[in-house]
Amino acid sequence: MPTLLANGGPVIWLILIAAATAAVVFIERALFCHRSTINSAEFLNGVRTVLKRDNVVEAVAICDATAGPVARLVKAAILNRDKGRDRVREAVEEAGLTEVPRLEEKLNLLATIAQISPLLGLFGTLVGFIQVFGNLQQAGLYAHISGGPDSLSAGILQSLICAAAGIALAIPAHAGYNYLVSRVNKIVLDMERAAAEIVNVVTENGTGKPQ
Numbered sequence: 001m002p003t004l005l006a007n008g009g010p011v012i013w014l015i016l017i018a019a020a021t022a023a024v025v026f027i028e029r030a031l032f033c034h035r036s037t038i039n040s041a042e043f044l045n046g047v048r049t050v051l052k053r054d055n056v057v058e059a060v061a062i063c064d065a066t067a068g069p070v071a072r073l074v075k076a077a078i079l080n081r082d083k084g085r086d087r088v089r090e091a092v093e094e095a096g097l098t099e100v101p102r103l104e105e106k107l108n109l110l111a112t113i114a115q116i117s118p119l120l121g122l123f124g125t126l127v128g129f130i131q132v133f134g135n136l137q138q139a140g141l142y143a144h145i146s147g148g149p150d151s152l153s154a155g156i157l158q159s160l161i162c163a164a165a166g167i168a169l170a171i172p173a174h175a176g177y178n179y180l181v182s183r184v185n186k187i188v189l190d191m192e193r194a195a196a197e198i199v200n201v202v203t204e205n206g207t208g209k210p211q
Helices: 002-007 009-036 040-051 056-065 069-080 085-104 109-139 148-206
Strands: none
Touching: 002 148, 009 069, 009 085, 009 148, 040 069, 040 148, 056 069, 069 085, 069 148, 085 148, 109 148
């Protein structure tokens, strides 16, 4: 690794910064998705059981004690339970509009890194070849100079290192982005299912009367 850094030229440091950023974003988002994922069916069963006893305070407490957007959607529905079915649905939709951007936060940054990392590698390749041809022009195309082959090989090595590093970053960045998108989509699907169910629960069972 020290050899690669020493011979990769200035562009390799840009690629390393992009790689570090991608790693931090992926770890933070993966942990956030992990914390946001719950057993929504079990959670809703618990809330439904409590609401059937008209214990709204305990139902809200369960939501507060449960992490994730599903719990916050359910809490919004419970707090608006006495305002009619339409208002409950609106409250759930408003909560969803707040939660989805939080789930998708920073994903665009990871996608951008995945897309531009091969371009950074190509840029480093071009810089390396510019160095090669600059050395050729300075020495004369057919001139024999001491250390000439070394100066040419350094530029070619820099080109290859940057190209490889750019591709090596793009592959896991794309994979990480797709993984996070799939996790977010699963959470959003759970939110949609929970929203539909909690509207029915609080308007038919939560208050004891259909709204």
